[in-house]
Amino acid sequence: MLRYAVKRILSAIPLLLVISLLIFMFIHLIPGDPARIIAGKEATSYEIENVREQLGLNEPLLKQYGIYMAGLLTLDLGNSIRNGATVFDTIAPRFVPTIQLTLLAMLWATLLGTLLGIMAAVRRGKTLDYVSMIIAISGISAPSFWLGLMLIQLFCVKLGWLPVSGLTTWKSYILPSFTMGCGVMAIIARFTRSSMLENLKEDYIRTARAKGLGEFFVILRHAYKNSLIQVVTVTGLQIGGLLTGSVMAETVFSINGLGRLLVDSIGFRDYKVVQALLLFFSLEYIVINLIVDLLYGVLDPKVRYD
Amino acid sequence: MAERLLDVTGLTTTFRTGKKTSVTAVNNVTFSLDRGEILGLVGESGCGKSVTSLSIMGLFEDTAGKVASGSIVFDGEDLTKLTTKQMRSIRGKRISMIFQNPMSSLNSCMRVEAQLIEAIRLHNDVSKSEARQRASKMLSAVGIPDPEQTLRSYPHQLSGGMSQRVMIAMALCCEPEMMIADEPTTALDVTIQAQILELMKDIRSRNNTSILLITHDLGVVAEMCSRALVMYAGRIVEEASVEELFASPIHPYTVGLIASVPKLGSGVTSLPSIPGSVPDLSAMPQGCKFAPRCKYAQAVCRQTEPELAPVPGGNGRKCRCHLFGKEEGKEAQA
Numbered sequence: 001m002l003r004y005a006v007k008r009i010l011s012a013i014p015l016l017l018v019i020s021l022l023i024f025m026f027i028h029l030i031p032g033d034p035a036r037i038i039a040g041k042e043a044t045s046y047e048i049e050n051v052r053e054q055l056g057l058n059e060p061l062l063k064q065y066g067i068y069m070a071g072l073l074t075l076d077l078g079n080s081i082r083n084g085a086t087v088f089d090t091i092a093p094r095f096v097p098t099i100q101l102t103l104l105a106m107l108w109a110t111l112l113g114t115l116l117g118i119m120a121a122v123r124r125g126k127t128l129d130y131v132s133m134i135i136a137i138s139g140i141s142a143p144s145f146w147l148g149l150m151l152i153q154l155f156c157v158k159l160g161w162l163p164v165s166g167l168t169t170w171k172s173y174i175l176p177s178f179t180m181g182c183g184v185m186a187i188i189a190r191f192t193r194s195s196m197l198e199n200l201k202e203d204y205i206r207t208a209r210a211k212g213l214g215e216f217f218v219i220l221r222h223a224y225k226n227s228l229i230q231v232v233t234v235t236g237l238q239i240g241g242l243l244t245g246s247v248m249a250e251t252v253f254s255i256n257g258l259g260r261l262l263v264d265s266i267g268f269r270d271y272k273v274v275q276a277l278l279l280f281f282s283l284e285y286i287v288i289n290l291i292v293d294l295l296y297g298v299l300d301p302k303v304r305y306d
Numbered sequence: 307m308a309e310r311l312l313d314v315t316g317l318t319t320t321f322r323t324g325k326k327t328s329v330t331a332v333n334n335v336t337f338s339l340d341r342g343e344i345l346g347l348v349g350e351s352g353c354g355k356s357v358t359s360l361s362i363m364g365l366f367e368d369t370a371g372k373v374a375s376g377s378i379v380f381d382g383e384d385l386t387k388l389t390t391k392q393m394r395s396i397r398g399k400r401i402s403m404i405f406q407n408p409m410s411s412l413n414s415c416m417r418v419e420a421q422l423i424e425a426i427r428l429h430n431d432v433s434k435s436e437a438r439q440r441a442s443k444m445l446s447a448v449g450i451p452d453p454e455q456t457l458r459s460y461p462h463q464l465s466g467g468m469s470q471r472v473m474i475a476m477a478l479c480c481e482p483e484m485m486i487a488d489e490p491t492t493a494l495d496v497t498i499q500a501q502i503l504e505l506m507k508d509i510r511s512r513n514n515t516s517i518l519l520i521t522h523d524l525g526v527v528a529e530m531c532s533r534a535l536v537m538y539a540g541r542i543v544e545e546a547s548v549e550e551l552f553a554s555p556i557h558p559y560t561v562g563l564i565a566s567v568p569k570l571g572s573g574v575t576s577l578p579s580i581p582g583s584v585p586d587l588s589a590m591p592q593g594c595k596f597a598p599r600c601k602y603a604q605a606v607c608r609q610t611e612p613e614l615a616p617v618p619g620g621n622g623r624k625c626r627c628h629l630f631g632k633e634e635g636k637e638a639q640a
């Protein structure tokens with residue numbers, strides 16, 4: 001297991017290299033002069049030259065890449081163009097709200113998604129099934145910015161129950177995490193349902209019933225445990241989707257997290273920060289995938305580590 | 307005189323197929339099983355053998371099936387009248403079941419020990435470690451050489467024969483009075499098959515367990531059973547002691563079945579088979595269900611369905627045919 005984990009982590013390194021290369025390239029792939037674009041439309045040629053100097057764009061490409069990689073390896077990601085602070089200092093304080101919201105969203109989405117999925121599978125073809133799947137489909141179809149705005153309209157403006165923006169009290173976490181988790185919840189619900197239905201048809205379920213086991217345990221201890229293998233894969237992939245969700249939710253609810261920082265930095269053409277954020281999000285995605293892979297082995301005894 | 311354990315009378319099981327439509331998979335099935343008896347239930351695929359066994363166990367969760375009429379009296383108690391909860395206390399404890407495909411019948415995500423302990427603790431008030439000890443004993447009782455290792459295994463680490471032994475151990479761990487074995491050896495290779503059958507015989511003689519042995523292999527019936535039921539299209543068409551059944555089959559279907567079994571040294575190169583196929587449940591012929599495939603069929607066979615009637619002088623022998631088994635000694639020839 002440990003050896004497998006190490007192997008898996010090592011195998012992520014080439015992937016990270018490719019990603020970092022792509023992120024490095026993206027500034028050079030923008031058509032036209034990157035310095036001109038970054039400096040803005042009304043910039044004087046002096047200002048453009050200044051930007052070019054700052055970003056080291058005058059150096060040969062290979063050297064630029066060398067400097068960039070050296071920076072990455074020493075965790076020196078350069079300075080923000082917007083306020084001159086180091087990229088690290090710009091990102092660090094934004095980290096906590098995003099992680100909090102992501103975890104909260106993940107938590108409720110997993111719990112509710114699982115519950116809806118199981119109920120729908122057990123009551124297949126009955127009202128509860130339709131209700132659960134209508135909730136799930138709405139969750140997938142509702143765009144999160146629209147959902148966020150509607151929720152603000154209802155709970156903040158009309159009813160006045162919850163704060164509109166920021167993350168001050170526990171109440172202010174409700175709407176953003178709800179908005180972020182909706183899509184994931186819906187997908188988990190649908191996958192849980194279909195994989196439960198598949199498993200409930202299996203022979204071992206009949207064996208469990210023939211033992212005299214009650215339906216509750218047949219469903220949870222046998223069918224659900226087996227469905228988890230499939231559900232975990234999907235869930236893991238969806239967490240990646242939560243990152244986009246954080247961009248939306250943080251913008252709609254004015255939360256100073258990483259998602260909003262990304263939007264703002266793009267607006268300011270703060271390209272060092274954008275680069276760092278893209279790297280961070282990619283890294284997060286890779287780590288989640290790694291965790292899912294390892295979880296797989298815990299859940300499915302047939303997976304062998306070699 | 308052997309003591310009666312199970313009396314199935316007029317069992318009819320239907321599956322809903324639509325809002326108002328349903329198919330009858332088992333129709334008016336009547337038979338009995340004594341304590342310590344091994345009763346064979348044979349017939350082609352789809353004739354309703356499994357549905358009969360599932361009806362006894364009441365295992366219709368997740369299907370649209372139900373026992374539409376008839377009674378299943380087990381040790382004086384009609385199982386069709388019990389609540390789900392009462393039924394659960396019988397399943398696995400007093401009547402247990404093993405299935406055709408042992409590999410898929412075990413939960414691949416749970417260790418063997420967890421599955422056995424679960425079965426033991428469901429019906430016995432014992433601690434986990436006591437249950438584990440008992441599980442280990444059960445495994446050696448079914449001939450597993452290294453019980454400790456097997457307990458720690460996951461099902462995919464076991465062979466088919468081992469899995470079926472584990473299934474049997476699980477079925478026996480609460481010392482049931484009756485075991486239903488639904489094609490227990492069909493998925494196994496021949497040598498393993500013989501071992502599993504031997505094991506079941508052993509169990510019968512050790513614990514006086516009654517066994518309802520479902521199979522489509524007449525060889526297995528000849529080897530294991532004292533009595534057998536022949537099923538066709540959801541009905542019992544013939545009931546006889548095994549010696550009589552093989553020596554002088556009465557029903558044309560039974561005759562065909564027996565004729566289609568290869569006999570060692572008979573020199574026959576091509577086996578006769580029964581022409582035609584099993585009728586579809588939703589389009590059953592009127593009259594005798596076997597008539598369309600029967601070479602003796604006459605007008606009466608196509609119009610009215612014969613009863614399962616005692617054969618004169620047949621000592622408990624029964625046959626469902628208009629033409630044969632009405633008078634002593636009259637039987638169809640292949």
Ligand SMILES: Nc1ncnc2c1ncn2[C@@H]1O[C@H](COP(=O)(O)OP(=O)(O)OP(=O)(O)O)[C@@H](O)[C@H]1O
Binds near residue numbers: 321349353355358
């Ligand atoms: N869940 C179900 N829903 C609808 N029809 C069913 C269901 N289960 C069984 N049947 C029908 O009942 C009939 C009898 O099936 P059964 O499984 O008892 O056959 P069998 O004799 O056990 O055959 P085999 O030798 O293939 O196991 C079949 O025609 C089948 O179509």
Ligand SMILES: [Mg+2]
Binds near residue numbers: 355357488
């Ligand atoms: Mg069957």
